[in-house]
Amino acid sequence: MDYSALKTHLAGLSMPNPTMLASGILGISAGTLRAVAEAGAGAVVTKSVGLKPNAGYPNPTVIQVECGFLNAVGLPNPGIHKFIEEMGELRDLNVPLIVSVFGFSPEEYAEVASLAAEAGASAIELNLSCPHVKGTGIEIGQNPEMVKLTVRAVKDRVDRPVFAKLTPNVARIVDLAEAAYSAGADAITAINTVRAMAIDVETFRPILANRFGGLSGAAIKPIAVRCVYEIYESVDLPIIGCGGIRDWRDAVEFMLAGASAVQIGSAIALEGLSIFKSICDGIISYLRRKGFRSVSEIVGLAHKK
């Protein structure tokens, strides 16, 4: 099959197709990042990395609910210094390597981001949206002013494209998008998980060890599509859509809403790594059937209706 219609240019990155691995999904080791790239992802995003090593929360950290997944992993990561060694094994990766970073202050975000950029990250994604880790979620990601300060601090230190990954756990996600835009973000990733929980009726207990977690998967797709659509109307930045994408139809739905690329996370549990290729194949057939020459032509089309 000829995949050239899928070529995607996004905030200065060139990707063979618009599918990306979402952060926190497999992306903690060089081995699986490479496996995902080989399976056909157009770019890979690493697990969110902070300044210091962190073991995350005790289990249960990832559970299933009727229509998706709940997770409160607690941002486990080896710290940027060790993670740089891991990145060393990915120098020859054939798609962009986007490093997701988090911190507990704008300066910490900038510190981690600049180390990642020096170590060869193609771009930086700022995780401004973890719904269950104290000090980086609510305190930074839900506050437009802090989003602005953080994006600016990172942009000041890093010469690579910077994506701001936003949380839907706010009254108006466009306020966050506008803050990121005004501070110079190169793209918006939307969305991270929705704050949620599950309780077991036999033991009367919240199931996640952390009690609260983030909802992902099919359940949040209509929320994520809405966020992308709203952001597309409010800021002039490329958008990377994320949330519940499981097949090419979902991917196209996000692109019609305004996403230039899409990230895939939870669905890997259901479809395996072949999902990247099957989504690409599906988009190609769709583009042909509808008479489009490039996937970029469908971005934002739902706004013209």
Next chain:
Amino acid sequence: MDYSALKTHLAGLSMPNPTMLASGILGISAGTLRAVAEAGAGAVVTKSVGLKPNAGYPNPTVIQVECGFLNAVGLPNPGIHKFIEEMGELRDLNVPLIVSVFGFSPEEYAEVASLAAEAGASAIELNLSCPHVKGTGIEIGQNPEMVKLTVRAVKDRVDRPVFAKLTPNVARIVDLAEAAYSAGADAITAINTVRAMAIDVETFRPILANRFGGLSGAAIKPIAVRCVYEIYESVDLPIIGCGGIRDWRDAVEFMLAGASAVQIGSAIALEGLSIFKSICDGIISYLRRKGFRSVSEIVGLAHKK
């Protein structure tokens, strides 16, 4: 079966069981409100009623998504004056009749609420949470200050219990709950739908005529449980849980999180009106098996773990 263990006292109301019909589901005509009560609901809430008649949005107004329903009905209602005639046929209803009201200002809420109370409403539920109607959703329901003013205006005019129905489309729903509490609300209903949308890939169009709508059903259950759990920890008011409840397990999950009663909406599409009875039967068996004598004993139990 002996249902006496299900008796529920909530903000001064006596209900034979803790299940209630959610607002906007069937509750626009006397005939169906009565049918729901006869099917076993412990209380019924009417469709949200405003001051003037309103035809709502054009179709499509209610659609299905993979894990739930999207609606943007646009608050159609005959206006409180006509609705009072409808209520006249329900004088002999054997369960509490709760009238849901909305307005475009605190005074309008109070006006509608006081007319409803005079006409015999057992309680008033304030719809502070419609995610898709301009002027009453974002402008009032997402703003703690306006929530406070609205609840206070209504409490000043009405001597019946007042429930504040809150939206999850905010960064911190507890801020809204605290505002309602401080203004004298008698109970909190949580949650209304989550702002969302769906786009058809064949026609490139948002499917709902209003483009944006509210997500309900299984998709939002973990979000709703989380909201109830958070509110239970923050304010000392009875909570009515709502969002994606489909069986007794879901109902119990909400009660363990802190709900004293539960509302059922979308699931009626799947289970029919017999859902009220089957949930009650399920709760009764559960209470027996676990050795509880009254359903009130399980309220908030997940907080002790």
Next chain:
Amino acid sequence: MSGWHIKNNVMRTVEILDVKPENPHVKTIFFRDEMCASAEPGQFIMVWIPGVDEIPLSISSIYPDGSSSVTVAEVGEATRALTRMRAGDIIGVRGPFGLGFKVSGERALVVGGGTGMAPLMMLINRLVEGGVDVTVIEGAENSNKLIFLDRLNNLSESMGVEVLFTTEDGSYGFRGLATDLAERVLCNKRFDVIYTCGPERMIRKAYEMAKAYSVDFQASLERYMRCAIGICGSCTIGKYRVCRDGPVFDMERIGEIEEYLGVLKYNESGERIPV
């Protein structure tokens, strides 16, 4: 209509295969959709006319090749837009919804008014297949408003179905109302059941006749619809939801909503208005 059925009944978009005029104001629209092709006579679907509206329409026929049709009269914006669509255009469908006609008895009288014939046409085919002795009365204002003339005349010739037309102005068939003709037919022949669909006053009259002649009765009713899955409450008649407990109601259920039949309905705002 099980929970499973509803849960898996999200909207599908389909291509219009063909559009066939039935008369100057009514068109039959053909499309292919697996779930629709499994409809029972009397069930309806919600048809999305992108950018315009979504409206309830009865399935008027199902073909062995898996295609189905709706037959729609131009009465307002949505029906106008739909009747102007062409082969290749895209519409959305969800359904089939509701309870259809139950085939019972050996002699059936079918009374239809205008596009009320749409669900009845599929029923007539089913009755004939089942060997039921069928008499059809179709009524309309004038000859221009009759539909399915060919199909019914064919059935009359090939299957011996008795088909009677009546128009208010006498421009085709008998002169007068369908119910007037029905009364005459009922005097002369014993029927087990009357099936009807059309203007609600016609249905009301037919219901009174069925009671008078002690004949079983099933009627398909219309009310304003939004969700079609029994939650929005737009379509209520008495204690019933037309989308879920109907659209076809039998004698017993009609008895329970007698006071509303042909008398009262709710408009889009939920105001009570006369039918």
Next chain:
Amino acid sequence: MSGWHIKNNVMRTVEILDVKPENPHVKTIFFRDEMCASAEPGQFIMVWIPGVDEIPLSISSIYPDGSSSVTVAEVGEATRALTRMRAGDIIGVRGPFGLGFKVSGERALVVGGGTGMAPLMMLINRLVEGGVDVTVIEGAENSNKLIFLDRLNNLSESMGVEVLFTTEDGSYGFRGLATDLAERVLCNKRFDVIYTCGPERMIRKAYEMAKAYSVDFQASLERYMRCAIGICGSCTIGKYRVCRDGPVFDMERIGEIEEYLGVLKYNESGERIPV
């Protein structure tokens, strides 16, 4: 492990039916769960110990009455809490997950170390049922750490399975490592396949032997696990996820991750640490 299977694999709570001590530190815990009872040998489940932790454990047996068991060694907080639970206590289970052992060949050598015997016990039963000629070597530090003595000795007597025990201190059976004994056995008899589970260095040695003797090889590996459904990345070994691409790896796949086997793993933070 299909998408459907994962999608419908939410956690269930089950009552512990019985707890049977295998030795002073190892207990077998019985419960009833339909999905677990459909596990293949080598598949594992995630066991939630409410308020404590959730940990991966292999299914150690499935009984005709629909009950299953896990066999767990007390090594830390979670396993301590679990081994102290009693009949009537509630645990959560999700799974079974991963790829199990593939039954192939006519003569199988099973080499287990410590609780590595858990998944192997179920495999042995399956092999015996399938008429495979089975030789079992179980090794442990000392006689107190051996498990399934009764079940294995029974199999030896009733089914003619050759069962060999070895302890490092010689307190039961042979003295020495399981792999030392395996080497001797391999010299004297031709096998089609070696199945193994236990300490990773033992697996590594067994793998080298399998290569040396040109015998097929399947090993069940362990890595830190969170999701068990292939998304969190905690359990990676090279390009594979142990929860999804394993826990049982065959000769070819082990070849692809040779550089890590018995050498390197990731800890909870994702730091590389020696095995």
